[in-house]
Amino acid sequence: FPNTYGMPLIQFVESNETANFPAVNVGVILSGGQAPGGHNVISGLFDGIKKLNKDSKLYGFILGPGGLINHHYTELTSNIINEYRNTGGFDIIGSGRTKLETTEQFEKGYEILKKLNIKALVIIGGDDSNTNACVLAEYYVAKKQGIQIIGCPKTIDGDLKNEMIETSFGFDTACKVYSEVIGNIQRDCNSARKYWHFIKLMGRSASHIALECALQTQPNICIISEEVEAKNMSLNDVVTYIAQAVANRSAKGNNFGTILIPEGLVEFIPAMKRLIAELNDFLVANANEFAAIDKENQQEYIISKLSKENADIYASLPKGVARQLTLDRDPHGNVQVSLIMLEVNSV
C-alpha cells in the first residue's frame, strides 16, 4: 500500500470553539456478520456529520459492499436513524460479503460516490472487510479521486486488536452471550451432577473467544488451539488430557463438568494439520478420480494414496469424521472444519 501505509494519526482534542464546517456527504457499508454495535456506529456517524453541518448527508449502501457496486443505496435520515438507535443487528441497511477486488468494481463504486458527492466511505467489518477498505483506499488515492475510505473494526474473532483497538465490537457481544449460555449449562451441570458438557465455541483461526469465555465462566477444562499447536500435541494427547481430567474429577465423586473447545482445534493439531494439508492438495489434484470411487471404498482409497504418517492418522479416525474430511470444501479447496459433525451416541 505505497500510497496509504504510514499516514499520520489523527488525534481528537476537546475544544470550546465552534467552527463552521462545510457540509459533507458520507457513505456507510455494513459487512459480514451482525453485531449490536453496528447501528450505533451509524448513529454516531450521523450525529457527527450533522453536528459539523446540518446539511451533511449520510448514505447507506444496501446489503454490504454489493450495494456500492450495484448503486443500491438509501439516504439515512433522522427518521430512519432514530428507529435503529441502540438496537442490535445490521438490519438498518443489511449486510453482505462481496469482496472488493477488481478495477471494474472500484470504478463502479467511484461512479456512485461521485454522483452522490460522497467524500468519505466508512466500511464496518472484520479482517476481510478492512482488507477491502485498504485496497479501495489505495486505489482511490492512487487515482487522486479525493475519497477517503475508513475501516471500522467489527469482528467476532477478536483478532483485530492493537494499541488503538482494545477490543472490537462483535467479539465483546459474542463472549458475553456465550458466557451467559455456558453459565446456564454450568448451573444445570451442578444441579444434575451427572453429565459432562462439551461446548464447541466459534473460533476457527483463533481461540480468543474460548479463552475469554473461560476467564468469564471458569469451566473445568478449556482447550486453547494455539497452546495445542505450541506444545505440538497430537489428537491422542488432547483426548488423553481431557480423559485424565475427567478421571481426576471422577475419583473425587464428581462425574460432571464443562469443557470448552474452539471449533478450529483440529486444524491446529500439527499432525492433523499435515494430514488436512495433504488431503486438500490431493483432492484438488484428483477430484475427478476421487468422485468416481464408490462411497464404501473411499476410506481405503484415501489411505492408499496418502503418505505413511498421514495414512495412519486418517485410518485412526472414526469413519464418519474421516469421511467428512474429504467432503464439503470451501471455495479455496479447504475442508470446512467447523461443519464437521460429531458422532452422537444416545445416552
Next chain:
Amino acid sequence: FPNTYGMPLIQFVESNETANFPAVNVGVILSGGQAPGGHNVISGLFDGIKKLNKDSKLYGFILGPGGLINHHYTELTSNIINEYRNTGGFDIIGSGRTKLETTEQFEKGYEILKKLNIKALVIIGGDDSNTNACVLAEYYVAKKQGIQIIGCPKTIDGDLKNEMIETSFGFDTACKVYSEVIGNIQRDCNSARKYWHFIKLMGRSASHIALECALQTQPNICIISEEVEAKNMSLNDVVTYIAQAVANRSAKGNNFGTILIPEGLVEFIPAMKRLIAELNDFLVANANEFAAIDKENQQEYIISKLSKENADIYASLPKGVARQLTLDRDPHGNVQVSLIMLEVNSV
C-alpha cells in the same frame, strides 16, 4: 385418590395479629430439570417457617426423590440459603428423577421423615413429580402417618395450569430465553436477508412453548402441533403449508424468514402417529428378529411388515429419518422423536 382428592382449599388472608406457632420441621425435594425459581421457592419456605417460629427447621433431600429414599439430606441453614437466594439452577441440593411408586420406597421415606420429625414435605417438580407427590400423600394419609405432602408446580412444558396456577416457573424462563435467542436470529435474518431459519423448540406433548414464543417474537411461520392434529393434516400438508408461505414471501423478494417448530410435531400428525404406533408395537413384539436384519435391508424389511397405509408413509420418508424411527426407544418402547436428527445438507 380416595383420601386426598377434593380436600378443602386454603386461602391466605392478611392479619395484624401475631400468633405463636409451634416449631415445625419441613423437608424439600427438587425434581426434574432446573429452573431459576427453584432456589427462591426454597428460600420462601425457609423464611416462612422461620417467621412462624425461629426453631423451625428446613431439610433438603439431596439429588431429588432418591435423597428421601436413601436418607441423603442436609439441613438448610440461613448460611446456605443466603448464598442461593435469587440465583438460578437447582444446585443448592441437586435434582433427580427417581420415581416414587413402591411401598418399600414410601416406607423408607417415612423412616427418615419420622426420624427428622418432618411434618410436611414439599416436592418441586413437573407432572411426573406431582404425581409422585399425590401417590405419596395418598399413602401417608391412608396410613395416618401425619405427614403432609405438598406439590409445587415447576415445568418447562407449560402443561400445569389451572385457575390457581397462571403459569408454572420453568415455562416462563424457557419462553423468555428462547424468545431472546429467536429475536437474535430474526435480527440476523433481517440483516443478511438470505436465509430461512427453522427453529426447533422444546415441547414433545404440548406446543405451549412454541405458541408463547410466537406471540413474543412474531415469526413468519409457527407450527402448532395441536392444530395440525385437529385439522388432520398429513406430513405432506405441513410441508406444503411451509413451502407455500416461503413461496409467497419469495414472490415479494423476501427470501428469508424464521419458522418455529415444536419438537413433538411428528407425533401429532395423525398419519405419522398411526405409523409410529404400529412401529412401536411391531418392534417390541419382534425385537430379536429385527436385530438380526442387516442394516442395509432394514427399511425393506419394515415396509414388508407394516400395513399398506403405514408402509407407504414409511417408504416416503428420507432414508436417514426412516431409520431413526426404528432406533433409540425410550424405556416405554416409544421412539424418542426429540432425538431425531435432520438430514443436513451444506449450503
